[in-house]
Amino acid sequence: MDEHRIERRPYGDRAWPPPEAEGLPPSARLYGAPAPPSRVRVPPWLRRALVFALALAAGVALVAGSVAFVVSLLHAPGPQVDVADPAAGVSYPLPQGWRRGTVPPVTGFTSVATAGGSALVMTRPGDSVAVSGPRAATLDLADLYGRLLLHGDTVDVVDDRPITVGGYSGHSRALRASYTDVVNQPSYLRVTLLTKDDRSVVVLGLAQPDDPARRAEIDAVVRGLR
Structure with missing residues:
Protein backbone atom coordinates (compact mmCIF):
# COMPACT_ATOMS: atom_id res chain seq x y z
CA MET A 1 0.00 0.00 0.00
CA ASP A 2 1.38 3.22 -1.19
CA GLU A 3 1.83 5.85 1.29
CA HIS A 4 1.37 9.41 0.23
CA ARG A 5 3.66 11.80 1.94
CA ILE A 6 1.80 14.85 3.11
CA GLU A 7 3.93 17.93 3.23
CA ARG A 8 3.07 20.69 5.64
CA ARG A 9 2.47 24.06 3.98
CA PRO A 10 4.80 26.74 5.25
CA TYR A 11 1.91 29.10 5.93
CA GLY A 12 -0.21 26.66 7.85
CA ASP A 13 -3.78 27.75 7.93
CA ARG A 14 -3.10 31.34 6.82
CA ALA A 15 -5.01 32.44 3.74
CA TRP A 16 -3.33 34.38 0.94
CA PRO A 17 -3.75 37.17 0.47
CA PRO A 18 -4.60 38.00 4.07
CA PRO A 19 -8.04 39.48 4.59
CA GLU A 20 -6.65 42.85 5.61
CA ALA A 21 -4.95 43.13 2.18
CA GLU A 22 -8.18 42.84 0.26
CA GLY A 23 -8.71 45.88 -1.94
CA LEU A 24 -5.04 46.90 -1.82
CA PRO A 25 -2.81 47.08 -4.92
CA PRO A 26 -0.29 44.23 -5.47
CA SER A 27 2.62 46.32 -4.16
CA ALA A 28 0.76 46.89 -0.91
CA ARG A 29 0.14 43.19 -0.56
CA LEU A 30 3.88 42.61 -0.67
CA TYR A 31 5.06 45.55 1.41
CA GLY A 32 2.03 46.30 3.52
CA ALA A 33 -0.54 49.09 3.53
CA PRO A 34 0.90 52.59 3.45
CA ALA A 35 1.16 54.11 6.86
CA PRO A 36 -0.31 57.61 7.41
CA PRO A 37 2.37 60.32 7.29
CA SER A 38 3.71 61.39 10.59
CA PRO A 77 -13.73 115.56 -10.09
CA GLY A 78 -14.85 118.25 -7.67
CA PRO A 79 -18.21 120.00 -7.61
CA GLN A 80 -18.92 122.38 -10.46
CA VAL A 81 -18.18 126.02 -9.67
CA ASP A 82 -20.29 128.90 -10.92
CA VAL A 83 -19.18 132.48 -11.37
CA ALA A 84 -21.75 135.18 -10.66
CA ASP A 85 -21.31 138.68 -12.10
CA PRO A 86 -24.00 140.93 -10.58
CA ALA A 87 -22.71 143.98 -12.47
CA ALA A 88 -23.24 142.25 -15.81
CA GLY A 89 -26.35 140.44 -14.58
CA VAL A 90 -25.10 136.97 -15.58
CA SER A 91 -23.60 133.80 -14.15
CA TYR A 92 -21.77 130.93 -15.84
CA PRO A 93 -20.40 127.51 -14.91
CA LEU A 94 -16.70 126.73 -15.00
CA PRO A 95 -15.15 123.62 -16.58
CA GLN A 96 -13.15 121.25 -14.37
CA GLY A 97 -9.80 122.77 -13.44
CA TRP A 98 -10.93 126.39 -13.82
CA ARG A 99 -10.91 128.85 -10.92
CA ARG A 100 -12.66 132.11 -10.13
CA GLY A 101 -10.40 135.13 -10.30
CA THR A 102 -10.58 138.30 -8.27
CA VAL A 103 -9.36 141.22 -10.39
CA PRO A 104 -9.89 141.09 -14.18
CA PRO A 105 -6.69 142.03 -16.04
CA VAL A 106 -8.55 144.24 -18.54
CA THR A 107 -10.24 147.47 -17.45
CA GLY A 108 -14.03 147.47 -17.59
CA PHE A 109 -14.55 143.73 -17.03
CA THR A 110 -16.29 142.80 -13.81
CA SER A 111 -15.59 139.05 -13.47
CA VAL A 112 -12.82 136.69 -14.49
CA ALA A 113 -12.12 132.94 -14.38
CA THR A 114 -8.83 131.28 -15.30
CA ALA A 115 -7.41 127.87 -16.23
CA GLY A 116 -3.91 128.13 -14.84
CA GLY A 117 -1.93 130.56 -16.91
CA SER A 118 -3.15 129.33 -20.28
CA ALA A 119 -6.75 130.56 -20.59
CA LEU A 120 -9.25 133.01 -19.14
CA VAL A 121 -12.85 134.14 -19.52
CA MET A 122 -14.09 137.63 -18.57
CA THR A 123 -17.51 139.29 -18.59
CA ARG A 124 -18.68 142.90 -18.31
CA PRO A 125 -21.83 144.94 -18.95
CA GLY A 126 -22.13 145.94 -22.61
CA ASP A 127 -23.19 149.16 -24.28
CA SER A 128 -26.41 149.68 -26.21
CA VAL A 129 -26.43 148.09 -29.67
CA ALA A 130 -29.81 149.41 -30.73
CA VAL A 131 -28.34 151.38 -33.63
CA SER A 132 -25.50 149.21 -35.00
CA GLY A 133 -26.88 145.79 -34.14
CA PRO A 134 -25.07 142.95 -32.33
CA ARG A 135 -22.94 141.74 -35.26
CA ALA A 136 -21.44 145.11 -36.09
CA ALA A 137 -20.79 145.81 -32.41
CA THR A 138 -19.16 142.37 -31.99
CA LEU A 139 -16.83 142.95 -34.94
CA ASP A 140 -15.74 146.27 -33.46
CA LEU A 141 -15.08 144.66 -30.08
CA ALA A 142 -13.15 141.76 -31.65
CA ASP A 143 -10.97 144.23 -33.53
CA LEU A 144 -10.37 146.28 -30.37
CA TYR A 145 -9.46 143.37 -28.11
CA GLY A 146 -7.52 141.62 -30.86
CA ARG A 147 -5.18 144.61 -31.14
CA LEU A 148 -5.04 145.04 -27.36
CA LEU A 149 -4.39 141.42 -26.35
CA LEU A 150 -3.06 139.44 -29.31
CA HIS A 151 -0.39 141.58 -31.00
CA GLY A 152 -0.17 138.92 -33.70
CA ASP A 153 1.90 139.16 -36.85
CA THR A 154 -1.09 137.60 -38.62
CA VAL A 155 -4.65 137.45 -37.27
CA ASP A 156 -7.26 135.22 -38.91
CA VAL A 157 -10.99 134.96 -38.33
CA VAL A 158 -11.75 131.32 -37.46
CA ASP A 159 -15.44 131.68 -36.51
CA ASP A 160 -18.18 134.27 -36.99
CA ARG A 161 -21.81 133.41 -36.25
CA PRO A 162 -25.00 134.47 -34.48
CA ILE A 163 -25.62 132.88 -31.09
CA THR A 164 -28.48 132.29 -28.66
CA VAL A 165 -27.85 131.14 -25.06
CA GLY A 166 -29.69 131.40 -21.75
CA GLY A 167 -32.42 133.67 -23.08
CA TYR A 168 -29.85 135.98 -24.71
CA SER A 169 -29.24 136.45 -28.42
CA GLY A 170 -26.28 138.07 -30.10
CA HIS A 171 -23.13 137.39 -32.09
CA SER A 172 -19.74 135.71 -31.54
CA ARG A 173 -16.44 136.05 -33.39
CA ALA A 174 -13.20 134.10 -32.83
CA LEU A 175 -9.68 135.09 -33.93
CA ARG A 176 -6.40 133.19 -34.13
CA ALA A 177 -3.12 135.08 -33.95
CA SER A 178 0.21 133.70 -35.21
CA TYR A 179 3.71 134.99 -34.53
CA THR A 180 6.86 134.91 -36.66
CA ASP A 181 9.21 134.51 -33.69
CA VAL A 182 10.00 131.11 -32.22
CA VAL A 183 8.98 132.06 -28.68
CA ASN A 184 5.28 132.91 -28.89
CA GLN A 185 2.81 130.19 -29.76
CA PRO A 186 -0.50 130.93 -31.54
CA SER A 187 -3.23 132.58 -29.45
CA TYR A 188 -7.01 132.24 -29.58
CA LEU A 189 -9.56 134.98 -28.81
CA ARG A 190 -13.35 134.72 -28.76
CA VAL A 191 -15.52 137.82 -28.28
CA THR A 192 -19.26 137.35 -27.75
CA LEU A 193 -21.87 140.09 -27.39
CA LEU A 194 -25.25 139.03 -25.99
CA THR A 195 -28.39 141.13 -25.59
CA LYS A 196 -31.67 140.68 -23.77
CA ASP A 197 -34.36 143.35 -23.44
CA ASP A 198 -32.51 146.66 -23.09
CA ARG A 199 -29.20 145.40 -21.76
CA SER A 200 -26.18 143.57 -23.13
CA VAL A 201 -23.15 141.65 -21.84
CA VAL A 202 -19.70 141.12 -23.34
CA VAL A 203 -17.97 137.76 -22.87
CA LEU A 204 -14.28 137.48 -23.76
CA GLY A 205 -12.33 134.22 -23.87
CA LEU A 206 -8.58 134.03 -24.43
CA ALA A 207 -6.27 130.99 -24.73
CA GLN A 208 -2.51 131.02 -25.21
CA PRO A 209 -1.30 128.73 -26.61
CA ASP A 210 -4.23 127.97 -28.89
CA ASP A 211 -5.53 124.48 -28.15
CA PRO A 212 -8.69 122.60 -29.21
CA ALA A 213 -9.43 121.62 -25.61
CA ARG A 214 -9.20 125.23 -24.41
CA ARG A 215 -11.40 126.38 -27.29
CA ALA A 216 -14.02 123.84 -26.28
CA GLU A 217 -13.87 124.96 -22.64
CA ILE A 218 -14.32 128.63 -23.58
CA ASP A 219 -17.25 127.69 -25.81
CA ALA A 220 -18.75 125.66 -22.94
CA VAL A 221 -18.59 128.72 -20.67
CA VAL A 222 -20.36 130.84 -23.30
CA ARG A 223 -23.06 128.17 -23.83
CA GLY A 224 -23.65 127.91 -20.08
CA LEU A 225 -24.14 131.64 -19.57
CA ARG A 226 -27.50 132.58 -18.05
Missing part, protein backbone atom coordinates in the same frame (compact mmCIF):
# COMPACT_ATOMS: atom_id res chain seq x y z
CA ARG A 39 2.69 64.87 11.76
CA VAL A 40 5.36 67.41 10.96
CA ARG A 41 6.11 69.63 13.88
CA VAL A 42 6.78 73.31 13.07
CA PRO A 43 9.44 74.79 15.31
CA PRO A 44 8.12 77.65 17.49
CA TRP A 45 10.56 80.14 15.98
CA LEU A 46 9.36 79.29 12.44
CA ARG A 47 5.70 79.57 13.51
CA ARG A 48 6.37 83.03 14.96
CA ALA A 49 8.16 84.07 11.77
CA LEU A 50 5.23 82.93 9.62
CA VAL A 51 2.74 84.81 11.80
CA PHE A 52 4.90 87.95 11.61
CA ALA A 53 5.20 87.66 7.81
CA LEU A 54 1.44 87.27 7.40
CA ALA A 55 0.79 90.27 9.68
CA LEU A 56 3.34 92.34 7.77
CA ALA A 57 1.77 91.42 4.40
CA ALA A 58 -1.68 92.34 5.70
CA GLY A 59 -0.35 95.68 6.98
CA VAL A 60 1.29 96.48 3.65
CA ALA A 61 -1.93 95.65 1.79
CA LEU A 62 -3.91 97.88 4.18
CA VAL A 63 -1.51 100.80 3.70
CA ALA A 64 -1.53 100.36 -0.09
CA GLY A 65 -5.33 100.31 -0.12
CA SER A 66 -5.48 103.46 2.00
CA VAL A 67 -3.04 105.27 -0.28
CA ALA A 68 -5.02 104.24 -3.37
CA PHE A 69 -8.23 105.48 -1.74
CA VAL A 70 -6.70 108.89 -0.90
CA VAL A 71 -5.26 109.25 -4.41
CA SER A 72 -8.66 108.44 -5.91
CA LEU A 73 -10.21 111.18 -3.77
CA LEU A 74 -7.59 113.68 -4.87
CA HIS A 75 -8.19 112.92 -8.53
CA ALA A 76 -11.96 112.71 -8.31
Whole structure:
Protein backbone atom coordinates (compact mmCIF):
# COMPACT_ATOMS: atom_id res chain seq x y z
CA MET A 1 0.00 0.00 0.00
CA ASP A 2 1.38 3.22 -1.19
CA GLU A 3 1.83 5.85 1.29
CA HIS A 4 1.37 9.41 0.23
CA ARG A 5 3.66 11.80 1.94
CA ILE A 6 1.80 14.85 3.11
CA GLU A 7 3.93 17.93 3.23
CA ARG A 8 3.07 20.69 5.64
CA ARG A 9 2.47 24.06 3.98
CA PRO A 10 4.80 26.74 5.25
CA TYR A 11 1.91 29.10 5.93
CA GLY A 12 -0.21 26.66 7.85
CA ASP A 13 -3.78 27.75 7.93
CA ARG A 14 -3.10 31.34 6.82
CA ALA A 15 -5.01 32.44 3.74
CA TRP A 16 -3.33 34.38 0.94
CA PRO A 17 -3.75 37.17 0.47
CA PRO A 18 -4.60 38.00 4.07
CA PRO A 19 -8.04 39.48 4.59
CA GLU A 20 -6.65 42.85 5.61
CA ALA A 21 -4.95 43.13 2.18
CA GLU A 22 -8.18 42.84 0.26
CA GLY A 23 -8.71 45.88 -1.94
CA LEU A 24 -5.04 46.90 -1.82
CA PRO A 25 -2.81 47.08 -4.92
CA PRO A 26 -0.29 44.23 -5.47
CA SER A 27 2.62 46.32 -4.16
CA ALA A 28 0.76 46.89 -0.91
CA ARG A 29 0.14 43.19 -0.56
CA LEU A 30 3.88 42.61 -0.67
CA TYR A 31 5.06 45.55 1.41
CA GLY A 32 2.03 46.30 3.52
CA ALA A 33 -0.54 49.09 3.53
CA PRO A 34 0.90 52.59 3.45
CA ALA A 35 1.16 54.11 6.86
CA PRO A 36 -0.31 57.61 7.41
CA PRO A 37 2.37 60.32 7.29
CA SER A 38 3.71 61.39 10.59
CA ARG A 39 2.69 64.87 11.76
CA VAL A 40 5.36 67.41 10.96
CA ARG A 41 6.11 69.63 13.88
CA VAL A 42 6.78 73.31 13.07
CA PRO A 43 9.44 74.79 15.31
CA PRO A 44 8.12 77.65 17.49
CA TRP A 45 10.56 80.14 15.98
CA LEU A 46 9.36 79.29 12.44
CA ARG A 47 5.70 79.57 13.51
CA ARG A 48 6.37 83.03 14.96
CA ALA A 49 8.16 84.07 11.77
CA LEU A 50 5.23 82.93 9.62
CA VAL A 51 2.74 84.81 11.80
CA PHE A 52 4.90 87.95 11.61
CA ALA A 53 5.20 87.66 7.81
CA LEU A 54 1.44 87.27 7.40
CA ALA A 55 0.79 90.27 9.68
CA LEU A 56 3.34 92.34 7.77
CA ALA A 57 1.77 91.42 4.40
CA ALA A 58 -1.68 92.34 5.70
CA GLY A 59 -0.35 95.68 6.98
CA VAL A 60 1.29 96.48 3.65
CA ALA A 61 -1.93 95.65 1.79
CA LEU A 62 -3.91 97.88 4.18
CA VAL A 63 -1.51 100.80 3.70
CA ALA A 64 -1.53 100.36 -0.09
CA GLY A 65 -5.33 100.31 -0.12
CA SER A 66 -5.48 103.46 2.00
CA VAL A 67 -3.04 105.27 -0.28
CA ALA A 68 -5.02 104.24 -3.37
CA PHE A 69 -8.23 105.48 -1.74
CA VAL A 70 -6.70 108.89 -0.90
CA VAL A 71 -5.26 109.25 -4.41
CA SER A 72 -8.66 108.44 -5.91
CA LEU A 73 -10.21 111.18 -3.77
CA LEU A 74 -7.59 113.68 -4.87
CA HIS A 75 -8.19 112.92 -8.53
CA ALA A 76 -11.96 112.71 -8.31
CA PRO A 77 -13.73 115.56 -10.09
CA GLY A 78 -14.85 118.25 -7.67
CA PRO A 79 -18.21 120.00 -7.61
CA GLN A 80 -18.92 122.38 -10.46
CA VAL A 81 -18.18 126.02 -9.67
CA ASP A 82 -20.29 128.90 -10.92
CA VAL A 83 -19.18 132.48 -11.37
CA ALA A 84 -21.75 135.18 -10.66
CA ASP A 85 -21.31 138.68 -12.10
CA PRO A 86 -24.00 140.93 -10.58
CA ALA A 87 -22.71 143.98 -12.47
CA ALA A 88 -23.24 142.25 -15.81
CA GLY A 89 -26.35 140.44 -14.58
CA VAL A 90 -25.10 136.97 -15.58
CA SER A 91 -23.60 133.80 -14.15
CA TYR A 92 -21.77 130.93 -15.84
CA PRO A 93 -20.40 127.51 -14.91
CA LEU A 94 -16.70 126.73 -15.00
CA PRO A 95 -15.15 123.62 -16.58
CA GLN A 96 -13.15 121.25 -14.37
CA GLY A 97 -9.80 122.77 -13.44
CA TRP A 98 -10.93 126.39 -13.82
CA ARG A 99 -10.91 128.85 -10.92
CA ARG A 100 -12.66 132.11 -10.13
CA GLY A 101 -10.40 135.13 -10.30
CA THR A 102 -10.58 138.30 -8.27
CA VAL A 103 -9.36 141.22 -10.39
CA PRO A 104 -9.89 141.09 -14.18
CA PRO A 105 -6.69 142.03 -16.04
CA VAL A 106 -8.55 144.24 -18.54
CA THR A 107 -10.24 147.47 -17.45
CA GLY A 108 -14.03 147.47 -17.59
CA PHE A 109 -14.55 143.73 -17.03
CA THR A 110 -16.29 142.80 -13.81
CA SER A 111 -15.59 139.05 -13.47
CA VAL A 112 -12.82 136.69 -14.49
CA ALA A 113 -12.12 132.94 -14.38
CA THR A 114 -8.83 131.28 -15.30
CA ALA A 115 -7.41 127.87 -16.23
CA GLY A 116 -3.91 128.13 -14.84
CA GLY A 117 -1.93 130.56 -16.91
CA SER A 118 -3.15 129.33 -20.28
CA ALA A 119 -6.75 130.56 -20.59
CA LEU A 120 -9.25 133.01 -19.14
CA VAL A 121 -12.85 134.14 -19.52
CA MET A 122 -14.09 137.63 -18.57
CA THR A 123 -17.51 139.29 -18.59
CA ARG A 124 -18.68 142.90 -18.31
CA PRO A 125 -21.83 144.94 -18.95
CA GLY A 126 -22.13 145.94 -22.61
CA ASP A 127 -23.19 149.16 -24.28
CA SER A 128 -26.41 149.68 -26.21
CA VAL A 129 -26.43 148.09 -29.67
CA ALA A 130 -29.81 149.41 -30.73
CA VAL A 131 -28.34 151.38 -33.63
CA SER A 132 -25.50 149.21 -35.00
CA GLY A 133 -26.88 145.79 -34.14
CA PRO A 134 -25.07 142.95 -32.33
CA ARG A 135 -22.94 141.74 -35.26
CA ALA A 136 -21.44 145.11 -36.09
CA ALA A 137 -20.79 145.81 -32.41
CA THR A 138 -19.16 142.37 -31.99
CA LEU A 139 -16.83 142.95 -34.94
CA ASP A 140 -15.74 146.27 -33.46
CA LEU A 141 -15.08 144.66 -30.08
CA ALA A 142 -13.15 141.76 -31.65
CA ASP A 143 -10.97 144.23 -33.53
CA LEU A 144 -10.37 146.28 -30.37
CA TYR A 145 -9.46 143.37 -28.11
CA GLY A 146 -7.52 141.62 -30.86
CA ARG A 147 -5.18 144.61 -31.14
CA LEU A 148 -5.04 145.04 -27.36
CA LEU A 149 -4.39 141.42 -26.35
CA LEU A 150 -3.06 139.44 -29.31
CA HIS A 151 -0.39 141.58 -31.00
CA GLY A 152 -0.17 138.92 -33.70
CA ASP A 153 1.90 139.16 -36.85
CA THR A 154 -1.09 137.60 -38.62
CA VAL A 155 -4.65 137.45 -37.27
CA ASP A 156 -7.26 135.22 -38.91
CA VAL A 157 -10.99 134.96 -38.33
CA VAL A 158 -11.75 131.32 -37.46
CA ASP A 159 -15.44 131.68 -36.51
CA ASP A 160 -18.18 134.27 -36.99
CA ARG A 161 -21.81 133.41 -36.25
CA PRO A 162 -25.00 134.47 -34.48
CA ILE A 163 -25.62 132.88 -31.09
CA THR A 164 -28.48 132.29 -28.66
CA VAL A 165 -27.85 131.14 -25.06
CA GLY A 166 -29.69 131.40 -21.75
CA GLY A 167 -32.42 133.67 -23.08
CA TYR A 168 -29.85 135.98 -24.71
CA SER A 169 -29.24 136.45 -28.42
CA GLY A 170 -26.28 138.07 -30.10
CA HIS A 171 -23.13 137.39 -32.09
CA SER A 172 -19.74 135.71 -31.54
CA ARG A 173 -16.44 136.05 -33.39
CA ALA A 174 -13.20 134.10 -32.83
CA LEU A 175 -9.68 135.09 -33.93
CA ARG A 176 -6.40 133.19 -34.13
CA ALA A 177 -3.12 135.08 -33.95
CA SER A 178 0.21 133.70 -35.21
CA TYR A 179 3.71 134.99 -34.53
CA THR A 180 6.86 134.91 -36.66
CA ASP A 181 9.21 134.51 -33.69
CA VAL A 182 10.00 131.11 -32.22
CA VAL A 183 8.98 132.06 -28.68
CA ASN A 184 5.28 132.91 -28.89
CA GLN A 185 2.81 130.19 -29.76
CA PRO A 186 -0.50 130.93 -31.54
CA SER A 187 -3.23 132.58 -29.45
CA TYR A 188 -7.01 132.24 -29.58
CA LEU A 189 -9.56 134.98 -28.81
CA ARG A 190 -13.35 134.72 -28.76
CA VAL A 191 -15.52 137.82 -28.28
CA THR A 192 -19.26 137.35 -27.75
CA LEU A 193 -21.87 140.09 -27.39
CA LEU A 194 -25.25 139.03 -25.99
CA THR A 195 -28.39 141.13 -25.59
CA LYS A 196 -31.67 140.68 -23.77
CA ASP A 197 -34.36 143.35 -23.44
CA ASP A 198 -32.51 146.66 -23.09
CA ARG A 199 -29.20 145.40 -21.76
CA SER A 200 -26.18 143.57 -23.13
CA VAL A 201 -23.15 141.65 -21.84
CA VAL A 202 -19.70 141.12 -23.34
CA VAL A 203 -17.97 137.76 -22.87
CA LEU A 204 -14.28 137.48 -23.76
CA GLY A 205 -12.33 134.22 -23.87
CA LEU A 206 -8.58 134.03 -24.43
CA ALA A 207 -6.27 130.99 -24.73
CA GLN A 208 -2.51 131.02 -25.21
CA PRO A 209 -1.30 128.73 -26.61
CA ASP A 210 -4.23 127.97 -28.89
CA ASP A 211 -5.53 124.48 -28.15
CA PRO A 212 -8.69 122.60 -29.21
CA ALA A 213 -9.43 121.62 -25.61
CA ARG A 214 -9.20 125.23 -24.41
CA ARG A 215 -11.40 126.38 -27.29
CA ALA A 216 -14.02 123.84 -26.28
CA GLU A 217 -13.87 124.96 -22.64
CA ILE A 218 -14.32 128.63 -23.58
CA ASP A 219 -17.25 127.69 -25.81
CA ALA A 220 -18.75 125.66 -22.94
CA VAL A 221 -18.59 128.72 -20.67
CA VAL A 222 -20.36 130.84 -23.30
CA ARG A 223 -23.06 128.17 -23.83
CA GLY A 224 -23.65 127.91 -20.08
CA LEU A 225 -24.14 131.64 -19.57
CA ARG A 226 -27.50 132.58 -18.05
